[in-house]
Amino acid sequence: xxxxxxxxxxxxxxxxxxxxxxxxxxxxxxxxxxxxxxxxxxxxxxxxxxxxxxxxxxxxxxxxxxxxxxxxxxxxxxxxxxxxxxxxxxxxxxxxxxxxxxxxxxxxxxxxxxxxxxxxxxxxxxxxxxxxxxxxxxxxxxxxxxxxxxxxxxxxxxxxxxxxxxxxxxxxxxxxxxxxxxxxxxxxxxxxxxxxxxxxxxxxxxxxxxxxxxxxxxxxxxxxxxxxxxxxxxxxxxxxxxxxxxxxxxxxxxxxxxxxxxxxxxxxxxxxxxxxxxxxxxxxxxxxxxxxxxx
Ligand SMILES: [Zn+2]
Numbered sequence: 699x700x701x702x703x704x705x706x707x708x709x710x711x712x713x714x715x716x717x718x719x720x721x722x723x724x725x726x727x728x729x730x731x732x733x734x735x736x737x738x739x740x741x742x743x744x745x746x747x748x749x750x751x752x753x754x755x756x757x758x759x760x761x762x763x764x765x766x767x768x769x770x771x772x773x774x775x776x777x778x779x780x781x782x783x784x785x786x787x788x789x790x791x792x793x794x795x796x797x798x799x800x801x802x803x804x805x806x807x808x809x810x811x812x813x814x815x816x817x818x819x820x821x822x823x824x825x826x827x828x829x830x831x832x833x834x835x836x837x838x839x840x841x842x843x844x845x846x847x848x849x850x851x852x853x854x855x856x857x858x859x860x861x862x863x864x865x866x867x868x869x870x871x872x873x874x875x876x877x878x879x880x881x882x883x884x885x886x887x888x889x890x891x892x893x894x895x896x897x898x899x900x901x902x903x904x905x906x907x908x909x910x911x912x913x914x915x916x917x918x919x920x921x922x923x924x925x926x927x928x929x930x931x932x933x934x935x936x937x938x939x940x941x942x943x944x945x946x947x948x949x950x951x952x953x954x955x956x957x958x959x960x961x962x963x964x965x966x967x968x969x970x971x972x973x974x975x976x977x978x979x980x981x982x983x984x985x986x987x988x989x990x991x992x993x
């Protein structure tokens with residue numbers, strides 16, 4: 699059998715298996731959008747599989763594209779029984795299962811995108827460290843080699859979902875969870891540091907870390923001439939990644955601390971002078987020179 703045929707065959711099997719797990723008594727496929735599967739070289743990413751959306755028309759219409767690393771296919775098609783295999787208890791079906799598990803993992807990325815991202819204001823529901831993705835992956839009996847998965851198994855959310863056997867129950871839990879995250883994100887969208895300085899916060903689910911990651915903070919330092927009076931203000935835009943171990947009620951305290959102590963992975967400062975409604979970006983020295991004149 700040709701390698702591409704093998705991939706298509708296993709893809710079909712996985713899609714049907716997952717449909718039964720999630721939508722057994724419904725007349726709907728596991729994924730509504732088209733799925734394509736290809737072989738590729740993922741050595742640089744150090745990954746077995748890759749999920750992407752291609753041919754994107756809008757938020758709901760696109761094609762799921764799954765790339766399988768050539769080495770995973772090689773292992774299966776080049777399999778020859780030897781002593782080491784016997785010792786390790788590995789046979790051909792081990793490699794077949796391994797390939798099927800990669801396909802299942804990538805299909806779950808697609809499923810969460812179709813099912814939850816369409817209504818979630820918080821991006822990244824299907825990212826590798828998203829609690830939504832990892833819950834669905836557990837339900838679909840999929841696996842992940844990302845490090846965050848191990849700590850997810852000790853989390854409150856995993857405790858809540860680990861024994862759920864019906865898709866409708868899991869779906870209700872995850873939908874409510876997303877709404878709770880959204881409520882918190884809405885509450886924390888703008889934090890006033892004092893009467894003039896503000897922080898705008900955006901949230902996304904995390905691509906890798908189990909905790910709450912303060913990804914970046916862009917700080918604009920502004921000296922403005924407002925109705926003849928000179929004012930100095932700070933406007934910060936911060937982005938946070940919600941990892942799989944973070945429940946909605948943990949977020950506020952963590953954010954307060956990270957904003958107060960400036961614990962961001964990446965920080966940038968911008969300096970602006972505003973006069974007659976026009977903002978001009980200046981360098982730091984110019985900004986402080988100007989500020990000292992007006993102080
Ligand atoms: Zn993944």
